[in-house]
Amino acid sequence: VKSKPQHFIQQIIRRDLEQGLHQKIVTRFPPEPNGYLHIGHAKSICLNFGVAQEFGGVCNLRFDDTNPEKESEEFVNSIMADVKWLGFQWDGKVKYTSDYFDQLYNWAIHLINEGLAFVCDLSAEQMREYRGTLTEPGKNSPYRDRSVEENLALFEKMRAGEFDEGTCSLRAKIDMASPNINLRDPIIYRIKKAHHHQTGDKWCIYPSYDFAHGQSDAIEGITHSICTLEFEDHKPLYDWFIQHLPVPAVPRQYEFARLNINYAVTSKRKLKQLVDEGYVDGWNDPRMPTISGMRRRGYTPSSLREFCERIGVTRSDGVVDVSMLEFCVRDDLDKNAPRAMCVLRPLKLTITNYPADKVEYLSVHNHPSREDLGSRELVFSNTLYIEDEDFREEANKKYKRLVIGKRVRLRGAYVIEADSCVKDDNGNIIEVKARIIENTLGKDPEDGVKPKGVIHWVSAAHARDCEVRLYDRLFNDEAPDAGGKNFLDAINPNNLAILPNAKVEPALANASVGTTFQFERQGYFCLDSKYSTAEHLVFNRTIGLKDSAGK
Ligand code: ATP
Ligand code: MG
Ligand code: MG
Structure with a gap:
């Protein structure tokens, strides 16, 4: 086992375990x-x-569900599916902050009884005025000195639904002069007459994130509550609640x-806007930086885990180049993806010296170095399709494909030499006529004239029609939402090209969603889980073979 340097969270946990602070660690997502x-x-x-x-140790999955209007069961289900797909299993049952609403309510009453919370009738706007600024202390609310009895009665009325939303809230009584604004009598409960996806209509008051989070951690016995840096300023409040509650x-x-990645936005609010305003085809659109989008695009769980490993865990913000993610995907697929042949823009190729009624089955390995991925049979016949761009009537030496009078090898099959081509009335090449060089199956030509390259092909009568979708970056700008820019202005208008007439080798008709293939010489592709059917195959390009600006 190679020993990797440990990041600071690993060091903290190791130390805590060595010092006997915990017998076993518990984290949560x-x-x-x-x-x-x-x-x-x-x-x-x-x-x-x-x-x-x-x-x-163990890790819990806890839905932090304190804002019922914005939440839904659909999101709950997608999150569970994504965590599992990434290869992780949470401990025991899925947990919800709402599981603890009764306890949290009782703890709010505890704070009131201790004189540490009060019901405040200031409006949101007034509260902002009273809060002060970074440089100016806040002012005490005029409701701050209500008696315990009055607060208990008012809080009970809040819970019973007797007040309208926004008319009052429960606030912790801490310090309006604190340099940390989070400690200036933060709201711990607000009225929201909203149906909740887990608790239905039981509650019309909901705890704030700050009041709910640490207490939920405590209930679950979380030892290390790991969050992103924007919560650093909330930590004194987190600790204050833990200290003042039983x-x-x-x-x-x-x-x-946090992870920031260029050419992408990673804010749920912005991603939701892309979905709601129809810029993409749902949250799992293959262009989205969502886990479900990347899954649909053909990314593998191991490539995402490897990416997260490589970027590391630190306390300094930065932007990770998307090419690092693409590298991880390409590297994983190169090692693990079975090979196949698909002609994206077909050009007919007729083999003039091969019998029209003959069919041959040529066995090829599914991967150049992975015996365990097995082999399959290619069907060879006298009428094939090759890639339109793999033939030219004439070309210079740099062009390593088929040219009249020159040779190429058909991948896994014979060496051929082109003799002529047929054009339509507009001068477009619509067919190539070529000849097999005898005795070249798995061998070089006996006359010593070697092929210039290897091209992919399919048999016209046996190939399956399919649609291929080529994705490009969703945004043209490497920082689409930086510095107050409208990220929608940076959308790449050419982020999807659909090739409706592609031809894939017949074995791929049995491809299953979740397997990504290397289409020889074209890149990595997978069946689209949303639109592909047995009658109409649709493949998504996961990523190209080489790093060419994200293609
Ligand atoms: P968003 O801003 O996209 O809505 P969020 O932080 O509000 O994200 P949560 O559902 O609260 O979303 O996030 C769950 C956990 O994932 C939190 O612990 C959060 O810190 C973490 N998380 C969210 N975004 C990132 C990110 N870009 N990098 C690392 N961790 C993140
Ligand atoms: Mg959050
Ligand atoms: Mg958020």
């Missing part, structure tokens, strides 16, 4: 079910589940830098 997971979440998933695995455990929060 706490998504809000208000959208689909994206590549940034993959980093958090790999980190939280990864350290749990590494140190013999919680069963003392979790600790640690922050790491």
